Amino acid sequence: MPTPDLAAALADIDTVFNGFASPDETGCSRCHLPEEIAYLRAPYVRMPVDVVRRYLFEVSDHFDNHAASMRRLLPQAARAMADGTLGTIGYGCHGLSRVDWRSWPAEQSAAIDAFLRAWWQDALTTVEPPYLIEDIFDTCVTIAQSVTPFLDAWPRGPVADTHLIHCAGVWLYDLLSDNSPFSWWYDDSEDAGLAELRTWLAGPGAVRLHALGEYDLAVRCELLALPYDDRWTHSYWDSASPTN
Secondary structure (H helix, E strand, O other): OOOHHHHHHHHHHHHHOOOOOOOOOOOOOOOOOHHHHHHHHOOOOOOOHHHHHHHHOOOHHHOOOHHHHHHHHHHHHHHHHHHOOOOOOOOOOOHHHHOOHHHOOHHHHHHHHHHHHHHHHHHHOOOOOOOOHHHHHHHHHHHHOOOHHHHHOOOOOHHHHHHHHHHHHHHHHHHOOOOOOOOOOOOOHHHHHHHHHHHHHHHHHHHHHHHOOOHHHHHHHHHHHOOHHHHHOOOHHHHOOOOO
């Protein structure tokens, strides 16, 4: 069962985006059948979830009106993202990260923002979310084009702490080498997002990991505050656990 906040956010998405369509959409006949393209033109009609998934990760130039098509998909797409029925995430660039949804009318942008925050919070309090926790984070931040709201709202507790330990380990694999852990974040905001993630892990994240007894992980997070060469000549590596 979703948390009350996620249930409310999904209900708001249903209400705000109810009846949207892309009435003149011709789509890409090479990628989609005529009956699949017709779904985008038809409001109020449910489409098969596999069609939702393909459209959600389709490149934007395969639509006549990509933004309108994303609005059309949102009620079903958001629910499928939240309950796991979308099947997979993280294998391609999410359509909402390709549109300027923050410029949409206030109630629409607010509904998307609330959904992303509520979905992330729900995942952090779920022992086994329907997708990898790092893929949910990746999806949320690339759509939002910011990591800070999701890091600052990281709750405390056994489940959320376990997710923090896991995510920190996954992210450090790339961050310590100055690579990006984000698979599908292509625009200029990625650099700011990476800086935010490094700063948080080296500061508040490391403090929390120390408190959880994750010494090795915490120290490696703190190394992110150092210049690249200094990270790898730090005395920590002389006594680090062999598994690190």
